[in-house]
Structure formats: structure tokens, C-alpha cells
Amino acid sequence: MYADSIDKFAKVGAHKASAIVRTPLAFLIGAAMAGAYIGFGDILMFSVGAHVDPAYVHLIMGAVFACALTIVVFAGSELFTGTAMYMPFAVFRGETSIGGMVLVWIVCWIGNLIGAVVLAAILHAAGGGVLLTDGSEIFFKTVVVKMTTPAVPLFAKGLLCNWLVCLAIWMGGRTNNDGAKLGLIFWPVFAFVASGFEHSVANMFVFALALIGEHPADITLAGAIHNEIFVTLGNLVGGAVFMGVGYWLQEGGIRHSSTAIRPASAKSVRTN
Numbered sequence: 001m002y003a004d005s006i007d008k009f010a011k012v013g014a015h016k017a018s019a020i021v022r023t024p025l026a027f028l029i030g031a032a033m034a035g036a037y038i039g040f041g042d043i044l045m046f047s048v049g050a051h052v053d054p055a056y057v058h059l060i061m062g063a064v065f066a067c068a069l070t071i072v073v074f075a076g077s078e079l080f081t082g083t084a085m086y087m088p089f090a091v092f093r094g095e096t097s098i099g100g101m102v103l104v105w106i107v108c109w110i111g112n113l114i115g116a117v118v119l120a121a122i123l124h125a126a127g128g129g130v131l132l133t134d135g136s137e138i139f140f141k142t143v144v145v146k147m148t149t150p151a152v153p154l155f156a157k158g159l160l161c162n163w164l165v166c167l168a169i170w171m172g173g174r175t176n177n178d179g180a181k182l183g184l185i186f187w188p189v190f191a192f193v194a195s196g197f198e199h200s201v202a203n204m205f206v207f208a209l210a211l212i213g214e215h216p217a218d219i220t221l222a223g224a225i226h227n228e229i230f231v232t233l234g235n236l237v238g239g240a241v242f243m244g245v246g247y248w249l250q251e252g253g254i255r256h257s258s259t260a261i262r263p264a265s266a267k268s269v270r271t272n
Helices: 003-022 024-049 057-075 080-092 098-125 136-148 151-173 178-194 200-212 221-250 253-260
Strands: none
Touching (some): 003 024, 003 080, 003 151, 024 057, 024 098, 024 136, 024 200, 057 151, 057 178, 080 200, 098 200, 136 200, 136 221, 200 221
């Protein structure tokens, strides 16, 4: 039932693992681009949310942030949260090693951070937009909440977030119709933002912008690190376990795992 989709994403993972060895700088640049694309979604979300009736703010912010993953998928770039799902498929199918999977995760996360910080620095130089002017109150209030939330809720929110994000990528990958992809990406992303879940890459941009200029005393680098650690771990579990392992087991992974492992493949595939 799901074998074709698993094979497709396994080949995507194999391609990433191969690309990161062959052309590490190019892969890092692709990851930085994804970090910036998600940051553009943050900019739009907070710009719109700053002037919306509180009764509807979560719905509106969720609706507009969906543009971020849409850009990532259609433009093409390396987003850490997506790799959480398809790199395990590559390991399960024997297309890459556990070491290759972890390397992709690490480099992709670092690249996303670079892109998010660069975009934050550019926006700050441009005056900060709504986020650091008339919308700064809600922006800084949101950042403080993110930085002061305890570890367990952060982990759980990160898990729920990437379960939905990877669900969007999974569903989009099961159709070749671009119009359908737009709708399939929109709803899970809308759900995670409107529900207040945590996305590690989106937070990278938010924290970078908040820390660069003048900010309240309770916004700190330590608070940003605290959030990123537990949200990143939650994102990994949400994508790898609840999506990757979940669909692998539905497709009979337990029965086939002993025969699926074969030498890593460097096949090139077209990826988003």
C-alpha cells in the first residue's frame, strides 16, 4: 500500500546522503536557503498577526505561514524537519547508513541555522519590519514564551509539529498534481501553527532576530538554546518515529527488514 512512497522517499534520502559527501558546500547552501525560506514565512506570519483581532490571530497566522513549506517544496532546498522522516526510510531500505542519516541531519540543521541568521540580520538592517516596530510587543512576547517553556512541553510540541510537517511532505509526495500538493501542504502546516506547536527551524529565525538588536532582558541566548535542544529532539521523534517508523511498520517493515538492507546506493533522483 505504501511501498512506492517509501521507496520514493528512501531514494530521496540516499540522494541527500550522497550529495552531502560529493558536494558538501552545495548541500550546506541548499540548507541555508531552506532556513531563509522558513524565515520568510515567519516574517509574513508575525507581520499579519500583529494587526489581527486576537480571536482570529492563531487562525490567520497558521494560514499565512503555510507559504513557508510551500516555497521549500516547490523551490527546492534542504529542510531539516523533512529529513527526519525520509532519512530513516533510506536506512530501512539499505540506501544509506545510520552514519549517513545522522550526518545529513547535522549538516542540514546547521545550514538551516545559517540561513535563518543571515535573513534575520538582513531584516534587522532593513529596520526590522513590523516585527521590530509596531508589532514588536506580540513578537517579543511570543519569543519569551518559547524561551521559558519547560523541556517536556517543548519536546511534545516539537513532536506534534513535525508529525504534521512530515505528514504534509508525505501526502504531497503521493501525488504528481501541483494543485493538489498546494492543498496537501497547507492543511497540516495550518494545523501546527494554529495549534501553537514548535518548529525548530522557524524558531531559529525568530530567536536570531530577537537577539540581534535591543530586546527585553528575559530574551537570552541560553533561552534560545534551551528551546532549540528540546524542540529539535521532538521534531526528530515526530518525523522519524511517528511518520518514518509508523509507515515502515504499516508496510510490513518487521517482516522485510532482514532482507531490505543492501549496499548504499548513490542513485540520483529529482527532489524538492
